[in-house]
Amino acid sequence: MESDLTFTDQARAAQDASRSLATAGRRLKDQALHAMADALAAAEASVLAANADDVAAGRASGMSDALIDRLALTPARLAGMVQGLRDVAALPDPVGDVLRGWTNPNGVQVRQIRVPFGVVGIIYEGRPNVTADAAGICVKSGNAALLRGSSSAFNSNRATVAALQDGLAAAGLPRTCVQLVEGGREVTAEMMAARGLIDVLIPRGGAGLINAVVEGSKVPVIETGTGNCHVFVDATADLDVALDILLNAKVQRPSVCNAAETLLVHRAVADAFLPRAIAALGEAGVTVHGTPQVRAFSDAVVPAADDEFDAEYLSLDLAAAVVADLDEALDHIRHHSTGHSETIVTASIANADRFVAEVDAAAVLVNASSRFVDGGEFGFGAEIGISTQKLHARGPMALPEMTSTKYVLTGQGQTRP
Known part of the structure; x- marks a missing residue:
């Protein structure tokens, strides 16, 4: 033995x-x-x-x-x-x-x-x-x-x-x-x-x-590494696609390192997207931890402490914030990312290219769920x-x-x- x-x-x-x-x-x-x-x-x-x-x-x-x-x-x-x-x-x-x-x-x-x-x-x-x-x-x-x-x-x-x-x-x-x-x-x-x-x-x-x-x-x-993975919903994003990606990235298996932990929403689409997202996440059992701007959309959102934007919840919890533009989203990710997997949902080729070029992570996703960052999904088999x-x-x-x-x-x- x-x-x-x-x-x-x-x-x-x-x-x-x-x-x-x-x-x-x-x-x-x-x-x-x-x-x-x-x-x-x-x-x-x-x-x-x-x-x-x-x-x-x-x-x-x-x-x-x-x-x-x-x-x-x-x-x-x-x-x-x-x-x-x-x-x-x-x-x-x-x-x-x-x-x-x-x-x-x-x-x-x-x-x-x-x-x-x-x-x-x-x-x-x-x-x-x-x-x-x-x-x-x-x-x-x-x-x-x-x-x-x-x-x-x-x-x-x-x-x-x-x-x-x-x-x-x-x-x-x-x-x-x-x-x-x-x-x-x-x-x-x-x-x-x-x-x-x-x-x-x-x-x-x-x-x-x-x-x-x-x-x-x-x-x-x-x-x-640990996975504080972000989903950034750009001003040009198809909001139906963004919602599908967010729910899959957060809910499909929340206890793994490639699950989404932070949502960033461009202020230009916050009014249209956040009420839908908060409601859908709530129906899936997710507690949203938001900044004051996010909390303004729903009483169901709980306050997010500053350190929660550095958290890997590994649970049905999600930190959320509104950002002014792509620059602020990139800056936020730069300061809080663990370098695992980062996602942008956008219809802008220029914004996608900037995101890919400037985000320092092992995997960068454009209009796809971070749950794909897995050896089997890459065609590598187990990893x-x-x-x-x-x-x-x-x-x-x-x-x-x-x-x-x-x-x-x-x-x-x-x-x-």
């Missing part, structure tokens, strides 16, 4: 497993992914029972509805995890791709190719679907995975990893290609200090977790998370982003003069 091993034991086992994965061809990795999917599907009853225990414990501890939604698995969500593994198997294998190549005047051939990182540590909160998604992406990209989930999903993650390991073994790969790291906070600290054992560390969760890992890790970190940093990877982190590169030089005995 993994719980009988020290973290160092697990990390060294992961290093050994990573070498097996690095030399595994696409056929073997895809067979393993399908076997992992089969094993997870066969373990549905045990995984859902384990998850029910986690949900019950969460409710008893006073966990919010938004966090319960992130934690809860249903047969449909579990089926999505299974299908996600199969979808990853169907994607091209990035390992070995030649990014560029040339022949030097001396006849030496130079190629830059994609290679796995080696051992990837992932520290994440709440959502047990991340366990299957992360495992599948790591296996396909040739990386061993050390998964550190939150205590709130302990039973769910343990049951899921046990099934995934059964699939790996059935395909002839080491069970230690995917491991669950168990223990208290000291184990998280060990992961952050494990330079030389872990090649890359990826935090996925709330701002507190991400900041703690970024600031405290000695291992290189790829930062996934590790949405990177909001600017080095190596930005946006949905799928298979290519889970690789590094090496240069291969091939000659016929050339030496440097």
Whole structure:
């Protein structure tokens, strides 16, 4: 059992497993992914029972509805995890791709190719679907995975990893290609200090977790960010389209990082749009937290404190403000955005172009819901998370982003003069 091993034991086992994965061809990795999917599907009853225990414990501890939604698995969500593994198997294998190549005047051939990182540590909160998604992406990209989930999903993650390991073994790969790291906070600290054992560390969760890992890790970190995502309704917007986009971005699944958290409305259309928007949001159960200008349209709007425009609610709450023009909208986003996903609804090509050029975010959307900022919706299959940093990877982190590169030089005995 993994719980009988020290973290160092697990990390060294992961290093050994990573070498097996690095030399595994696409056929073997895809067979393993399908076997992992089969094993997870066969373990549905045990995984859902384990998850029910986690949900019950969460409710008893006073966990919010938004966090319960992130934690809860249903047969449909579990089926999505299974299908996600199969979808990853169907994607091209990035390992070995030649990014560029040339022949030097001396006849030496130079190629830059994609290679796995080696051992990837992932520290994440709440959502047990991340366990299957992360495992599948790591296996396909040739990386061993050390998964550190939150205590709130302990039973769910343990049951899921046990099934995934059964699939790996059935395909002839080491069970230690995917491991669950168990223990208290000291184990998280060990992961952050494990330079030389872990090649890359990826935090996925709330701002507190991400900041703690970024600031405290000695291992290189790829930062996934929180999502204070804005919807700006421009003066030229089709208001029916704007309302559809707003409702989808806020309501379709409010507990995820690409859900809308702030609405900005151009003052030229505020009278026409805000009463409709507030009413529709209210019918959907959304509480609007507005500035005095927004509150003037409805008694249902509650006052918005200044810090709420920096909030990632992850719930049926939305901050709202009226802005004078595109410049003020851009300025507001510049000061409050977390750099995740920002949306403009407009009929003006010039305004759309300015918004795209000036907004600094991993994803910028024109007349489309921010809920599309997702690896599956991009056609990438499952993803590790949405990177909001600017080095190596930005946006949905799928298979290519889970690789590094090496240069291969091939000659016929050339030496440097």
